[in-house]
Amino acid sequence: MSDQHHASGGYDPAEVERKWQARWDEQGTNRWTDAGLRAAERPYYNLMMFPYPSAEGLHVGNIYAFTGADIHGRFKRLQGYDVFQPIGFDAFGIHSENFALKLGIHPMELIPRNVERFRTQLRRVGLMYDWDHTVDTTTPDYYRWTQWIFLQLYQHGLAVKKEAPVNWCPSCNTVLANEQVIAGECERCGSVVEMRFLSQWFFRITEYAGKLLENLGWMDWSDSTRKAQENWIGRSEGAELHFPIARRRAAEDRHQPAAIEPEKPVIRVFTTRPDTVFGATYLVLAPEHPLVERITAPERREAVEAYRRQVAGQDLVTRKKTDKGKTGVDTGGRAVNPATGEEIPVWIADYVLMEYGTGAIMAVPGHDQRDFEFATQFGLPVVRVVAGPGEDADTPLAEAYTDNQAGRLVSSGRFDGLGHRAGCDAIVAWLAERGLAERRVNYRLHDWTISRQRYWGPPIPVLYCDACGIVPVPEDQLPVELPHIDDFRPDASGISPLARHEEWYRVDCPACGGRARRETDVSDTFLDSAWYFLRYPSVGYAQVPFDPELTRRWLPVTSYIGGNEHAVLHLLYARFVTMALRDMGHLHFEEPFVRFRAHGLIVREGAKMSKSRGNVVVPDDFIAAWGADAFRTFLMFLGPYEEGGDFRDEGVSGPYHFLTRLWDAVLTSTERPLDPAVEQKLHATIKKVTEDLEALSYNTAIAAMMEYLNAVRAGGRTPERGAVEPLVRLVAPFAPHLAEELWERLGHARSLFDEAEWPGYDPAKAVADTVEFVVQVNGKVRARLPLRRGIGEAEARDAALGDENVRRWLDGGKQVRKVVFVPDRLVNLVVG
RNA sequence: GCGAAAGUGGCGGAAUGGUAGACGCGCUGGUCUUAGGAACCAGUGGCUCCGGCCGUGGGGGUUCGAAUCCCCCCUUUCGCACCA
Secondary structure (H helix, E strand, C coil): CCHHHHHCCCCCHHHHHHHHHHHHHHHCCCCCCHHHHHHCCCEEEEEECCCCCCCCCCCHHHHHHHHHHHHHHHHHHHCCCEEECCCEECCCCHHHHHHHHHHCCCHHHHHHHHHHHHHHHHHHCCCCCCCCCCEECCCHHHHHHHHHHHHHHHHCCCEEEEEEEEEEECCCCEEECHHHEECCEECCCCCECEEEEEEEEEECHHHHHHHHHHHCCCCEECHHHHHHHHHHHCEEEEEEEEEEECCCCCHHHCCCCCCCCCCCCEEEEEECCHHHHHHCCEEEECCCCCCHHHHCCHHHHHHHHHHHHHHHCCCHHHHCCCCCCCCCEEEEEEEECCCCCCEEEEEECCCCCCCCCCCEEEECCCCCHHHHHHHHHHCCCCCCCEECCCCCCCCCCCCCCCCCCCCEECCCHHHCCCCHHHHHHHHHHHHHHCCCEEEEEEECCCCEECEECCCCCCECCEEEECCCEEEECCHHHCCCCCCCCCCCCCCCCCCCHHHHCHHHHEEECCCCCCEEEECCCEECHHHHCCCHHHHHHHCCCCCCCCCHHHHHHHCCECEEEEEHHHCCCHHHHHHHHHHHHHHCCCCCCCCCECEEEEECEEEECCECCCCCCCCCCCHHHHHHHHCHHHHHHHHHHCCCCCCEEEECHHHHHHHHHHHHHHHHHHHHCECCCCCHHHHHHHHHHHHHHHHHHHCCCHHHHHHHHHHHHHHHCHHHCCCEHHHHHHHHHHHCCCCHHHHHHHHHHCCCCCCHHHHCCCCCCCCCCCCCCEEEEEEEECCEEEEEEEEECCCCHHHHHHHHHCCHHHHHHCCCCCCEEEEEEECCCEEEEEEC
């Protein structure tokens, strides 16, 4: 890759791009003043997911994402919208901190350096950002409001502190997110991860589970993202059933029905199959279930304790593996099946999770495969209570019968014969009469743990007072600044590095003036990114997180583009925070991103890019060699934007070649009337490109422009000025520098993006007068005839029958039985 | 296991019921050039007895007509995963 590409026609991308980037900077192109934002008439908030400024610099995946979004923004701007397109830096978090640790540089030094590098690189790509409205989540004037959001949630009962299990890496001395634990091991050092119980702050996102799910129904989102979120929230409809704990009695009495005593404690289970309750032959509790102590029989205590210890020593990921076989122990305790009145054993097993449902299940081995495996392994009874077609209550079960469509209840007393739906309704109603059941909807979504025992994040703004307990930091004392400490490395204690600095955490209680200490954990990075889009328009306002008037004008976000890797994290958290703030009266809308599009992933030579494979694209090299415009166009040409593409290095020459040919065509064009065929093609191309840009079909838009340019230059003809000038505007979103330069050379004084309009087209002119008709005989193409547009069926048929080749296929006295006519396209002669 | 997407030339991909392979890469031949590159022109799915025939993962179906719709199967990728 050298300067040799630039031999032809004088197109020198490096020079053009330097010139226009400097000019955009000088003239403040794309930047809004506060007054401008307030007065905007057609606001279009074009948002893209802000990057985490890694030390490696801008990744080609970032550029792919940003370029696609930038093209959308530039397109909308040319269409006359007031496009607000900001960018920022998601610079807090474990990723950044780990990198700082690795390099031995303090994050307060390293991060600003990375941010600077990112700014430079982003400019170099020609992205249309409003550099006067950027956010950096690590600055006190930003995280002051992150802390404010925490306090709002706390005051509304949506932030609570409770003990919870977390993944702990004994070698890195830190809590790990579930995503950072690979097959039970730390993703960074390979140590086996332990489970620890720590007191954590949680956001009660589950309060909004129903709303979060429901709104997905009407939002204009990529289907893949919507589905991922639906799965994650995981709604299950069913019932909570109560199994009274049985009084301890002699074994020989147990076959007698037990009296259910209402005041006795019950074991609550959640089930989606209450219809199968007659087949519940035992219960299983999560090992951590609070009732385990109480029900365990004295002679089983030792075994139960041993099992609980074993499970506690396991990391969460290993525990949730499905292929390791079932383990569990009998507690010796017994409960009463509320339907049959029989006493059944109570077990504990690690396949029952405390955090889902009630932490206890009724096991129906006949009709649940997991229960079936467990029952088989431990010799527990299997009872059939659902029979499929051709089966009855005595048909043996080789595996669980789980069909809830065809099955009918058997051995279920007066409910025999009912189907799944009716069975559930009837049985729940029957048990509910005695207070032993209630309908219930359960969600898989868990509350969001936001505590991080790390340094690099916003301190959680609460105090613990010896006298008053938990005391929120008063709003007027925000931000709680993150102090500069040198020993920011986390250690084995399970508490934050800030907890080693008494001079920082020792404070007086703002309520009573007594001794208090600050919370020393910081909050999750995902809280920083859960509200950044609210801040952008109000950057610079020190007294409010988001100005009400600006927010009303610019939010919710008009268009959001980002990666599907955040389908269930960032996008869910941002929705939750928005809903909560709305319910508190701070916002006028409930959904922040009404339209969201997920872009695809770039692979290289068919393989995922990774440092270990050594196949990572270094964008700077490509930009230096071919220019940002060619690189942008190339990336968008790889494949459908929403599906990603395969990066092959040689491929960049195609789009580069296109831009060079466009450059030559514009500069050699002459002022003269348009050839009618060219004019028709021009209108068709404008139509195609406009529609494709609207749909983010960038690859086909580029193909259409290439095709048009080929037609304009066909056979080495000199292009008409009027044929290429609109093409400069069409290509501008993709290759903005080149377009600006050509626009200027065409005699315009101001920036194309300030002055030009998106080209319009005349639908009547977008179609040719003559169309190529396909003539088929029995569905096979036998001729192609140029015919007048709009021709009628009779005329088209006659023309087809007049064709020599077609006649050959009709030889032998075959009768035309039917004529299929598709206007302006095809005639199919069906012969018998 | 559940959910989603996808399978088309040597390669990336286009076509969502009507001309399969647009556009580009690569390749072949030519022009120009001391040469290489660049640029430009022409060609490029397979087979062919030059009439055509075959061809969109495999098999079946609907239709005048199927890459596209329906059924069965195979493969790949991604997400979730003992969620009761």
